Amino acid sequence: MVIKVFLASSSGSTAIKKKQQDVVAFLEALKVDYTELDIACNEQNRMWMRENVPEEKKPSNGIPLPPQIFNEESYCGDYDTFFDAKEENSVYSFLGLPPPPGSKEAQQEEEEEQAEEEAE
Template sequence: IKKKQQDVVRFLEANKIEFEEVDITMSEEQRQWMYKNIPPEKKPAQGNPLPPQIFNGDRYCGDYDSFFESKESNTVYSFLGLKSRLASKTES
């Protein structure tokens, strides 16, 4: 879990994407919020969803596997619900 969390954090930092890391082991309130805000179809059949779970504000983006797939297909900005930085740069 820690390696996956670090992978997400490193990517966000490298791309200068602002984020807030929430440690659900330190806050029962945050843990309950996360569980409540993951869509039912995204929850595992048994047990609780494991971190990292990625949100943009209250909008659920996905889990690590979804993040990794979006990274591999170069669609992370879309996955996160952000506008691509590439689209905002003017062509020379």
Template sequence: MKRAGAKIKKKQQDVVRFLEANKIEFEEVDITMSEEQRQWMYKNIPPEKKPAQGNPLPPQIFNGDRYCGDYDSFFESKESNTVFSFLGLKSRLASKAEP
């Protein structure tokens, strides 16, 4: 069981590092400390995004109440340079004016 926890922690740190590096404001919610937050997360993940068995594992990423996706979706968007779109944010590149 410890290995699963370590994998989850590494994935969470990967998401947090990306958000911090890109100066994206976020709130990290520890669902192990709050039954209310855990239930909110489970309730707000679209049924088609939930695993066939068991509960979805963190990290699950939301922009407010809008579900963005899980870590695998985040990682895929990072690899294809579409994270801002994945997060429902305007790309920083679009706002930088070229001289």
């Protein structure tokens, strides 16, 4: 499974640049394998990203802005949903990846499973 992060290498927007840097830096800190796909220099990447972001996730103008995150062909989300997952310690489930042993997310899953077992 390859995480695909669609970015714009030559964005004039400081906000977009910061969001892209935040996503990439966090994935690198977690040691998640990912591929950066530039939509500014590659028309195929741009078209693929635009076609594969679900309709309900597109902004009112219909053109999704980077960064957009996919796991292979599956849409994970944009910066806002990534940020929410980061805040909730659920980035691995957001990305559709199993959390590594010992991570906060893995510990949360174990605690939830134990609570369910005790409830039964």
